[in-house]
Amino acid sequence: MTPIVSEEYKEKKRQEILQSAHVCFAEKGFEACTVDDIVARSGMSKGAIYNYFKSKDDIYLALMEGQTHKSRNEFAKAIAERKTALDKLNYLIEAYLDNDPNDEENKGHAIVHYEFSLYSTRNPKLKKLLTERYKDFFVSLLIGIIKEGQTSGEFNKELDPSTHADIFWAMVNGATLQATILENYQYKLILKEMQNLFLEKLRQ
Amino acid sequence: MTPIVSEEYKEKKRQEILQSAHVCFAEKGFEACTVDDIVARSGMSKGAIYNYFKSKDDIYLALMEGQTHKSRNEFAKAIAERKTALDKLNYLIEAYLDNDPNDEENKGHAIVHYEFSLYSTRNPKLKKLLTERYKDFFVSLLIGIIKEGQTSGEFNKELDPSTHADIFWAMVNGATLQATILENYQYKLILKEMQNLFLEKLRQ
Amino acid sequence: MTPIVSEEYKEKKRQEILQSAHVCFAEKGFEACTVDDIVARSGMSKGAIYNYFKSKDDIYLALMEGQTHKSRNEFAKAIAERKTALDKLNYLIEAYLDNDPNDEENKGHAIVHYEFSLYSTRNPKLKKLLTERYKDFFVSLLIGIIKEGQTSGEFNKELDPSTHADIFWAMVNGATLQATILENYQYKLILKEMQNLFLEKLRQ
Amino acid sequence: MTPIVSEEYKEKKRQEILQSAHVCFAEKGFEACTVDDIVARSGMSKGAIYNYFKSKDDIYLALMEGQTHKSRNEFAKAIAERKTALDKLNYLIEAYLDNDPNDEENKGHAIVHYEFSLYSTRNPKLKKLLTERYKDFFVSLLIGIIKEGQTSGEFNKELDPSTHADIFWAMVNGATLQATILENYQYKLILKEMQNLFLEKLRQ
DNA sequence: CATGAATGAGACTTCATTCAT
DNA sequence: TATGAATGAAGTCTCATTCAT
Structure with a gap:
């Protein structure tokens, strides 16, 4: 059995879920946001989401992990440009x-x-x-x-x-x-x- | 006829609930902390808690009110004393x-x-x-x-x-x-x- | 031990409870009407009510029993008067x-x-x-x-x-x-x- | 991708719930009949029932709707046939x-x-x-x-x-x-x- | 891999009834 | 008798997670 889908495809899906989750968490808060909310926003199925993340907590954690890296680069670049x-x-x-x-x-x-x-x-x-x-x-x-x-x-x-x-x-x-x-x-x-x-x- | 319990008794109970709730909220967070947690910690029945407070939100509000009051009085007094x-x-x-x-x-x-x-x-x-x-x-x-x-x-x-x-x-x-x-x-x-x-x- | 209160007194209390219960039942329905509602309307204590009736059902039943007798007399009289x-x-x-x-x-x-x-x-x-x-x-x-x-x-x-x-x-x-x-x-x-x-x- | 279950399957389930609910309502009355009663009679889980209906009221309404529809169609047809x-x-x-x-x-x-x-x-x-x-x-x-x-x-x-x-x-x-x-x-x-x-x- | 129906524990809240005072 | 604080079972509904298809 060879893997049927590429790693890129999987990473893209993962990011899509993360993106949707972020919006939902922001809208309703972590506890108030349901997996169904994320399903609705991402357009994916519930099963699919659980294929990529093993729990709601897990999504949250991944999201935060990702966020850390984000602004870092933006800031570093902009600041380097000022004299x-x-x-x-x-x-x-x-x-x-x-x-x-x-x-x-x-x-x-x-x-x-x-x-x-x-x-x-x-x-x-x-x-x-x-x-x-x-x-x-x-x-x-x-x-x-x-x-x-x-x-x-x-x-x-x-x-x-x-x-x-x-x-x-x-x-x-x-x-x-x-x-x-x-x-x-x-x-x-x-x-x-x-x-x-x-x-x-x-x-x- | 005669009141069954004194006002002090009731106030004491109220404070007990508040105390327990505060500990629970701090331990697990406001949303993650359940009324059953407060029940368990306070040793009272669920009904008793709802006799004193009309909802979980209400408990928190009272908690906050209490702190505000405490601060208010302390502050007011102490501040009045300074020239x-x-x-x-x-x-x-x-x-x-x-x-x-x-x-x-x-x-x-x-x-x-x-x-x-x-x-x-x-x-x-x-x-x-x-x-x-x-x-x-x-x-x-x-x-x-x-x-x-x-x-x-x-x-x-x-x-x-x-x-x-x-x-x-x-x-x-x-x-x-x-x-x-x-x-x-x-x-x-x-x-x-x-x-x-x-x-x-x-x-x- | 002789009874402390008269039968009339007790009957009067009973009627008061029934009266209050009727209003409450009418307002909210039997199931939706709580004993506390009846307490509030009658001005009596919950314990008192349970002294006179052994359950909420019991109040309902007594109420209905009573109602049967009521209009009967009114109607009978008024009709006898018409030719x-x-x-x-x-x-x-x-x-x-x-x-x-x-x-x-x-x-x-x-x-x-x-x-x-x-x-x-x-x-x-x-x-x-x-x-x-x-x-x-x-x-x-x-x-x-x-x-x-x-x-x-x-x-x-x-x-x-x-x-x-x-x-x-x-x-x-x-x-x-x-x-x-x-x-x-x-x-x-x-x-x-x-x-x-x-x-x-x-x-x- | 492929729908998991057919529309007929879902409609059948819906009807089963409705059927069970109808029996329970008739037995105990609408208010006295609990969702757990319906669960017990239907043999389904509580969650399943709330998948198909959003509240107990909703179940009754659907029941009524169904009866109205049935009557409506039967009546309409039968009446059209009479001269x-x-x-x-x-x-x-x-x-x-x-x-x-x-x-x-x-x-x-x-x-x-x-x-x-x-x-x-x-x-x-x-x-x-x-x-x-x-x-x-x-x-x-x-x-x-x-x-x-x-x-x-x-x-x-x-x-x-x-x-x-x-x-x-x-x-x-x-x-x-x-x-x-x-x-x-x-x-x-x-x-x-x-x-x-x-x-x-x-x-x- | 994807799907979404099914599950069932568990959330908050209510309330009839009891019982110590 | 009268009181009302305490009880806790029971109510409705939610939702993270699973699993047959």
């Missing part, structure tokens, strides 16, 4: 300004993301994974920019890059979370004020 | 410094809180409730302090109190969320740096 | 004209009545009881009137009184049922036309 | 003569039907549905026949067809209800006398 540390930082903030959770799609992303993060809290392995991802990507991205700014004289040399990287992401996450949870949150305004606050501090 | 706006703000931050999610109990609180907030996202009524609670308590508390500081000359008069109230809470929430989700997060350090950042801005 | 058979028959129909199920209260009565009748269907004893009640009261009332009319020359002597009694009540019940079940049913109009139909036949 | 309006009307009455609730099966039908009608009384949507079904099928069927008779000169042209349609069905329902509720009710005799009564009126 000054200030430009890089501003680019980053602007990228998040576009991420306003008052837009339904962004809100969906945010919800899935936070939900999964909270879920990971009860799974040491996942928690470790998320922590590593946070450090290896988000923190080190910012540390790089701050250090660059300090070297070039743009930023105050006495600030601790690591601490301020954490502060930066805490602010972004805080604003995003509030905007996700609350009605009529002035996300963009808040984020811009945070930008001022943060840059003033860095350039002091 | 200057600066003292008041510092008190608030110190209260949150004690709230370090690296302590298991605080982490439990935080998880339940964020999870339910996310859950509320898909229930307009709940979302509205959370938004009102945020505005009526958290935002207005801070607006009061900022305005007081502006009147007394402690704080810069040109800052918008409302926006900075939002910024303050976004920072606190951001730090708490990160500390909840990530391993070995330097919660206290980050929060203190945020304190500096924020106060410098206000006093500019 | 001619025609007057008597017209009185009866007019009484039912006032019973329009488009009025909420009448509808309630009707629903409870029919619901119970259907319920009795599965209980031979009750069914027998209802049948006897129907014959001893409703049918014989009408047979009496018809025969009187035949003797006095008002009505056609060749008609079978018993059959026409059945027809009369089937028509009244049919119209009442339809009006109970359907929206915007022209109960009064239909009943009047039935009156014409029936009287024409009798007087032919 | 005169009188023949048509007589056919209709004869069909109901066969429906004698003294036969257990017919009684079951009747009980379920009336019980559900009463139940619908508290559900505006259902009530509306029942009213529409009554008008669209039962009333309009009879209006058609009466008008035809008026055109052909068989029936009195001055009678209001709509009112007399209501009268007709109230009489049929009244007789059926009485026969369902009471012991030894002379259903056939009463219905025949009603036929005379009604036809005399129409032909006057």
Whole structure:
């Protein structure tokens, strides 16, 4: 018996399922989203989905695994293109300004993301994974920019890059979370004020 | 004729349920935790629980209400005792410094809180409730302090109190969320740096 | 130990419960009406109710038992007062004209009545009881009137009184049922036309 | 790809559920009959039943729909075959003569039907549905026949067809209800006398 | 490999009845 | 007797997963 379908075909199917699942999770939340929802959105059969993933949890996990890799490349490229540390930082903030959770799609992303993060809290392995991802990507991205700014004289040399990287992401996450949870949150305004606050501090 | 049980008795029972529910929610998450879990942990019957609360949502709401009330009173009292706006703000931050999610109990609180907030996202009524609670308590508390500081000359008069109230809470929430989700997060350090950042801005 | 409360007191309480139960059953139906509903309406405690009746079914049964006796006397008296058979028959129909199920209260009565009748269907004893009640009261009332009319020359002597009694009540019940079940049913109009139909036949 | 089971198979299953439900409803009443009862009688799983019907109400509605359809087709065909309006009307009455609730099966039908009608009384949507079904099928069927008779000169042209349609069905329902509720009710005799009564009126 | 009907445990919630006070 | 908090079986419905075709 030789395999009847190619690996590419299978990978394509897998991605289709993941894509559909992501939309569904975002719309209704992981627990509220049913396998039938995913079936409906993907247009595949339930049996097919269970051929590619062994459980609903499994889909969730695969989805998160995949997500980690995504923005990494985008960011890395865009940042490499900017010259000054200030430009890089501003680019980053602007990228998040576009991420306003008052837009339904962004809100969906945010919800899935936070939900999964909270879920990971009860799974040491996942928690470790998320922590590593946070450090290896988000923190080190910012540390790089701050250090660059300090070297070039743009930023105050006495600030601790690591601490301020954490502060930066805490602010972004805080604003995003509030905007996700609350009605009529002035996300963009808040984020811009945070930008001022943060840059003033860095350039002091 | 005579009431069968005292009000205290009933309040005690209520608190027992709330306590048990809180532990369960923290352990498994709000949605994954079943009423039967709460039954098992509380040692009461299912009917008894529904005598005190009309739904699972209702239990959570009461839990939150309780926390808000507790904070409200503590905060109100402590803040009234401080003289200057600066003292008041510092008190608030110190209260949150004690709230370090690296302590298991605080982490439990935080998880339940964020999870339910996310859950509320898909229930307009709940979302509205959370938004009102945020505005009526958290935002207005801070607006009061900022305005007081502006009147007394402690704080810069040109800052918008409302926006900075939002910024303050976004920072606190951001730090708490990160500390909840990530391993070995330097919660206290980050929060203190945020304190500096924020106060410098206000006093500019 | 002598009894502490009088028999009258107990009977009064019983009647109060029955009264409240009747309203509740009418409003929501026997199955949908809860003991708590009856508690709420009667203002008595749940324990008290169970002191007087041993179950919800028991209340229902007592209620029906009581109802049988009620209208009997009213009708008997009013009919005795009319002189001619025609007057008597017209009185009866007019009484039912006032019973329009488009009025909420009448509808309630009707629903409870029919619901119970259907319920009795599965209980031979009750069914027998209802049948006897129907014959001893409703049918014989009408047979009496018809025969009187035949003797006095008002009505056609060749008609079978018993059959026409059945027809009369089937028509009244049919119209009442339809009006109970359907929206915007022209109960009064239909009943009047039935009156014409029936009287024409009798007087032919 | 290929459908797993044929449409006939599914229709057969549906009918099996309906059949089982009908028996259960008749035995215990619509409200007292549980989904588990239907499960037990049908030998299927609960999930299977909810695959075919979305609620217990839905099962009843389908049952009713089915009966209406059956009657509709039978009636339509049989009535089209008769030439005169009188023949048509007589056919209709004869069909109901066969429906004698003294036969257990017919009684079951009747009980379920009336019980559900009463139940619908508290559900505006259902009530509306029942009213529409009554008008669209039962009333309009009879209006058609009466008008035809008026055109052909068989029936009195001055009678209001709509009112007399209501009268007709109230009489049929009244007789059926009485026969369902009471012991030894002379259903056939009463219905025949009603036929005379009604036809005399129409032909006057 | 694909299909989707079938399964049945389990979710939330209700409510008739009991019984300690 | 009166009270009403406690009980827990039972109700409807959902849904992740399996498996015969």
